[in-house]
Amino acid sequence: MNSFRGFKKALRRRTKQNHALVGAVPGSLVQHEFAHDSRARAIEFSRLKHEDRQLESAAELQQHLAAKQHLVRMRPRRTAGSDDATEASNLEAGRLSTSPPRPVTWLNIDGLADVELLKEIGAQFGLHPLALEDVVNVGQLAKSEAYDNNLFIILRMPHVTDQFETEQVSLFLLDGLVITFQEFNGDCLNPVRERLVKSMGRIRSRGADYLAYAIIDAVIDGYFPVLEHFDRLLGGISDEIDEDLPHDIPKRLHHIRADLLSVRKVAQQHRHALNTLLRERSSLIEEDTLLFLRDCLDHITRLIEDADTYRETCGELRELYFAQLGQKTNDVMKVLTIIATIFIPMSFIAGVYGMNFDSDVSPLNMPELHWSLGYPFAVLLMACTGGGLVYYLKRKQWL
Known part of the structure; x- marks a missing residue:
């Protein structure tokens, strides 16, 4: 971030996205050149147990998928037209029942190179081909869509190295099952996994909808360290302006301001996606979980406000830089004018x-x-x- 060349390189990298082939059949899955190898991980948990498995082969994953598909089909699911009295009766029966709570499964796929694996997962759980196409063609806007048996949510997970970038996380919410697809290995979801391992909070006693909320919340909260990173950068630039006036400060401020604009745009996309999710009130999401999703909206609002504040700070630092530069130039011109004023009469005498x-x-x-x-x-x-x-x-x- 210390040079304009780095900014242009980051801009090229940011605009290079996988997209559907021109003229391709809608819903077709195509392996892209930059896709990473696919790795599957399954976490199954309930209030009484936690099991974390790394699925090493496609055959092992298919066997696991078949078992999960059977469980999902056997589970009674609330529908949008279900009778409230029936639901209350079922809820009361669930409270009185001594049977252990049904487990929730989180299936995570890192890497999108194995499109056959994605097709198999889609076929097992009835995932819409257009949704799977959005999974493969990364670079989609954050959004949420409702299908017959699942909710499809696209999130943009932040990464900060020498520039700001986002990774697409595709999430499917089914009854008792959450499936996530990521572009790369490594994410900001380790706090969620740690809560599952240590049974922290209510996550092990809630359903798949609460797990989906926890993932969404972790992705949204991942933007706050990004803003803290920009805050440190702007603080360092402010100190440099006070001590010296490096010539590359305007370029660095332009780069930071562009990144902050990207953060704001992504945050607005997430806000629109959550508003759509709350407005549709899917039967897959309990009322209590909707309250937590509204809290995510508050986080997004704060995120947008902070991004706007830092963008204004960029403008103020830019004005301060040019004001300091102008003052420094004026000081030099003042010295030169004084010298000229003193020596002009002497030059006149010498000329005479x-x-x-x-x-x-x-x-x-x-x-x-x-x-x-x-x-x-x-x-x-x-x-x-x-x-x-x-x-x-x-x-x-x-x-």
């Missing part, structure tokens, strides 16, 4: 006595040239003129 009129032609032609003290007189006259100007400038507090 350098005209070399012939005194033999007329006694009025510079008789001082023939004085024995003519040179000391000229030097003394210059010194007195310069000293008088210095005294005058100090009296006026210009020096």
